[in-house]
Amino acid sequence: RKEVEQDPGPFNVPEGATVAFNCTYSNSASQSFFWYRQDCRKEPKLLMSVYSSGNEDGRFTAQLNRASQYISLLIRDSKLSDSATYLCVVNSGDYKLSFGAGTTVTVRA
Amino acid sequence: GAVVSQHPSWVICKSGTSVKIECRSLDFQATTMFWYRQFPKQSLMLMATSNEGSKATYEQGVEKDKFLINHASLTLSTLTVTSAHPEDSSFYICSASLRRDNPYEQYFGPGTRLTVT
Numbered sequence: 001r002k003e004v005e006q007d008p009g010p011f012n013v014p015e016g017a018t019v020a021f022n023c024t025y026s027n028s029a030s031q032s033f034f035w036y037r038q039d040c041r042k043e044p045k046l047l048m049s050v051y052s053s054g055n056e057d058g059r060f061t062a063q064l065n066r067a068s069q070y071i072s073l074l075i076r077d078s079k080l081s082d083s084a085t086y087l088c089v090v091n092s093g094d095y096k097l098s099f100g101a102g103t104t105v106t107v108r109a
Numbered sequence: 110g111a112v113v114s115q116h117p118s119w120v121i122c123k124s125g126t127s128v129k130i131e132c133r134s135l136d137f138q139a140t141t142m143f144w145y146r147q148f149p150k151q152s153l154m155l156m157a158t159s160n161e162g163s164k165a166t167y168e169q170g171v172e173k174d175k176f177l178i179n180h181a182s183l184t185l186s187t188l189t190v191t192s193a194h195p196e197d198s199s200f201y202i203c204s205a206s207l208r209r210d211n212p213y214e215q216y217f218g219p220g221t222r223l224t225v226t
Binding site for chain 1: 141143145150151152153154155158200202206214215217218219220222
């Protein structure tokens, strides 16, 4: 079983829509969780950390459910510039990060 | 701040040759650097973790004699793909960790796209 699993999508949504997706992780001892964004053929960039109480950064809201071992990301009022692949990232111990394969979001005009 | 560069950004080489990729932290000293590989439509896979002045720690399945890592200073780590073969063609990305108390916070370089013909 992969350490981090994501629905690859793609999620095709119109501008202004809300889109949400999850990822699940297998290591119950994981402590840190992140969402990264990766544009085509570019490096990943940190979008936001995910805290136990859930957190929001502008139009982005992240939630953590430790009991079910999943993390979610919700994007409100989608912009064309939100089109990207969103990577779920979990620390796998010894300061290493495990990456999901990504969920592709395409926002259309 | 926290900028990481990689060089070259892309390289094409012939099978059997060696390729060196540099990763530099430009405006900070990196306690730890990480090397990842990403195949198309797949996740980033950690290859190795390197700390300045010590031997790199390789992930299971990664050949240390094929992927030579040298971390000579707090701002430079190099990955050498020796005797490259077409199956080594991939996107190689390095990252650097800024602080010892938060090694999860990694800053990524722009990646190096390697094509072996």
